[in-house]
Amino acid sequence: MKKLFILLFSFLTISAHAEAAAEGGEFKPGDMITHHIADDYSWHFADGATLYLPVILIDNGQLNVFSSSNFYNENHELVPYNGFVLDHGHIYRADASGEPAADQAGLLDFSITKNVASLFLSVALLFLVFLTIASSYKKNHGKAPRGIQSFFEPIIIFVRDEIAKANIGPKYERYMPYLLTIFFFIWFNNLLGLMPGGANLTGNIAVTLVLATMTLLITVFSGNKSYWKHIFATPGVPVWLAPIMIPVELIGIITKPFSLMVRLFANITAGHIIILSLFSLIFIFQSIAVGPLSVAFATFMFFLELFVALLQAYIFTLLSAMYFGGAVEEHDHVGDHGHGDGAH
Amino acid sequence: MELVTPGVGLIFWQTVTFIIVLFLLSKFAWKPIMSALSEREASIEKALSAAEKAKLEMQGLKAENEKLLAEARMERDKILKEASDAGNAMIESARNKANEEGGRMIAQAREAIENEKRAAITEVKNMAAALSVDIAERILRKELSNPQAQQELAQDYIREVTLN
Numbered sequence: 001m002k003k004l005f006i007l008l009f010s011f012l013t014i015s016a017h018a019e020a021a022a023e024g025g026e027f028k029p030g031d032m033i034t035h036h037i038a039d040d041y042s043w044h045f046a047d048g049a050t051l052y053l054p055v056i057l058i059d060n061g062q063l064n065v066f067s068s069s070n071f072y073n074e075n076h077e078l079v080p081y082n083g084f085v086l087d088h089g090h091i092y093r094a095d096a097s098g099e100p101a102a103d104q105a106g107l108l109d110f111s112i113t114k115n116v117a118s119l120f121l122s123v124a125l126l127f128l129v130f131l132t133i134a135s136s137y138k139k140n141h142g143k144a145p146r147g148i149q150s151f152f153e154p155i156i157i158f159v160r161d162e163i164a165k166a167n168i169g170p171k172y173e174r175y176m177p178y179l180l181t182i183f184f185f186i187w188f189n190n191l192l193g194l195m196p197g198g199a200n201l202t203g204n205i206a207v208t209l210v211l212a213t214m215t216l217l218i219t220v221f222s223g224n225k226s227y228w229k230h231i232f233a234t235p236g237v238p239v240w241l242a243p244i245m246i247p248v249e250l251i252g253i254i255t256k257p258f259s260l261m262v263r264l265f266a267n268i269t270a271g272h273i274i275i276l277s278l279f280s281l282i283f284i285f286q287s288i289a290v291g292p293l294s295v296a297f298a299t300f301m302f303f304l305e306l307f308v309a310l311l312q313a314y315i316f317t318l319l320s321a322m323y324f325g326g327a328v329e330e331h332d333h334v335g336d337h338g339h340g341d342g343a344h
Numbered sequence: 345m346e347l348v349t350p351g352v353g354l355i356f357w358q359t360v361t362f363i364i365v366l367f368l369l370s371k372f373a374w375k376p377i378m379s380a381l382s383e384r385e386a387s388i389e390k391a392l393s394a395a396e397k398a399k400l401e402m403q404g405l406k407a408e409n410e411k412l413l414a415e416a417r418m419e420r421d422k423i424l425k426e427a428s429d430a431g432n433a434m435i436e437s438a439r440n441k442a443n444e445e446g447g448r449m450i451a452q453a454r455e456a457i458e459n460e461k462r463a464a465i466t467e468v469k470n471m472a473a474a475l476s477v478d479i480a481e482r483i484l485r486k487e488l489s490n491p492q493a494q495q496e497l498a499q500d501y502i503r504e505v506t507l508n
Contacts, residue, residue: 038346039354056353089346109353116357123365130373137380142387156377176378177370185365206350210358269347 029280037200037272038089040114041068045197053112057084057091060106068111115207118199122189130184159183159317167321171328175321178218182211183317190268190309194302202312203268205261212261215320220253223327256323260316267312271305 043051052069070081078086085094091109092100112120129148136149145153164172164179189202201207229235231249233242278298282290488494 034346039351109351110356111353112357113351113353115354119357119361123361126365126369130369130377134373134376137377141380142384153381157381160378160381173378177374178366180374181362181366181369185362204350204354205348206354207358209350210355210362214362265348 027280027283029277029284032280033273033276035089036276037203037269039199039204040089041071041086041091041111043114043117043197043199051117053114053117055084055091056110056112058108058110059093114199115201115204118189118192118201119207122185122192122201125188125192126184155183156180163314163318163321167318167325168328169325172321175218175222175324178214179317179321182214182320183313186211186264186316187310187313190312191306193268193272194305194309200269200272202264203272205265208261208265211264211316212257215260215323216253216257218320219256219323219327222324224330226330227327256319260319264312264316267308271301271308275301275305 041053041055043053045051052067055064055066055068055070057064064082064084066082068086071078071084071086073079080094080098083094084091085098085100087100091107091111093104093107095101129152133149133152136145136147140146140149144150159180160172160176163183164176168175186202189207192198193200193202231253232246233239234245234249237245275298278294278301281294282288488497
């Protein structure tokens with residue numbers, strides 16, 4: 001089954017190659033890879049199977065909604081539409097000659113891009129899976145889990161016992177919904193990103209930025225007296241050091257979620273880049289002989305990525321739980337809390 | 345640079361969607377799931393402790409049963425011992441009585457035998473006396489059929505008388 005995915009994956013790269021060749025000549029692996037891991041206004045499954053997604057623009061308060069297919073003419077060439085132009089993966093206001101205009105102020109792009117569509121898909125999947133599970137808990141009240149419920153129950157219990165209880169302590173319960181949501185959100189999206197034609201959602205900095213910001217906000221808003229005391233008057237540190245310590249601690253508040261943001265983004269994007277690079281080797285060497293080797297390495301990488309998909313979800317959730325734990329912990333000692341941030 | 349520049353649109357959609365997902369899943373998935381899990385865990389905990397309690401009770405009952413059994417066994421042994429003691433005593437007394445009776449009977453028999461013997465001896469003596477008298481008579485009669493012998497005898501008597 002997985003081999004099949006790899007095979008489909010390789011078709012995708014081939015089609016990308018064909019695309020690149022059609023656009024004029026040489027195969028540029030860098031461009032192909034960037035194209036694959038970047039966001040897009042259409043969802044390209046295979047040549048001839050492209051889903052054009054809606055473009056939503058707010059131009060100085062005026063709403064513009066149209067299909068991204070309007071940016072292409074019948075020869076699949078980019079054309080300006082309605083005063084806008086798609087250039088290098090971005091939509092700009094067009095000038096008279098159809099080129100991006102110099103003045104782009106006040107143009108906001110809320111398009112349902114490939115990543116947003118993939119986000120909606122993952123959300124639908126999350127609802128489907130977990131509402132089904134929740135209903136089977138009602139149906140199987142007090143009985144042993146069955147079916148999909150018995151697959152996810154140990155994972156839910158793992159998140160509760162090993163991540164939340166172990167790192168937050170007695171107040172773990174109110175963080176459970178958030179921890180479970182980010183865990184399964186990241187995991188599902190990591191896996192969807194590995195699907196053939198999947199979007200690189202969790203490898204997009206905007207997504208990881210939002211997730212990390214959520215963790216930051218929850219940490220800051222659940223910080224108790226001792227948490228703030230540690231930041232503004234770190235116990236055991238002389239008062240005259242405060243002008244240095246306070247900024248350092250305040251930066252520390254930001255760097256923790258910042259590391260969360262970069263870690264998830266970098267790990268997922270790197271995995272995609274490696275697999276795509278391995279396939280690109282075939283086209284760089286222009287030799288079929290490289291094919292089996294590339295596929296073998298890419299298969300290995302794919303399995304590794306399946307593991308990384310779970311691992312990154314676990315790490316993001318674990319570190320979030322640690323930050324929450326540090327914020328709600330009741331302590332008087334000069335602790336070394338919050339230094340669990342060495343993982344991966 | 346393109347890769348590390350977050351897009352406004354995706355930030356917006358991700359924020360909105362994630363908050364909706366968080367809210368809906370919390371309300372309709374995590375809450376029932378977590379409460380069902382903790383409820384089930386509590387019920388399992390309860391069942392386990394009940395089983396443990398039942399086990400302890402069973403052990404208590406078993407111990408009690410064993411105690412009762414041991415008591416009953418002891419009682420039985422005691423009864424058996426008493427019975428056998430009583431039996432032994434009975435046998436002993438019967439034997440004593442029998443011995444006594446036997447002794448007495450032997451003594452009586454012995455006495456009877458003695459009496460019989462004495463009577464028999466007396467009879468034998470009497471018979472012997474009668475026989476000797478009879479024999480003497482017959483001898484005398486035979487001796488005295490001769491007149492000379494009679495004479496001699498008379499002479500003897502006379503001699504004896506004179507001596508007296």
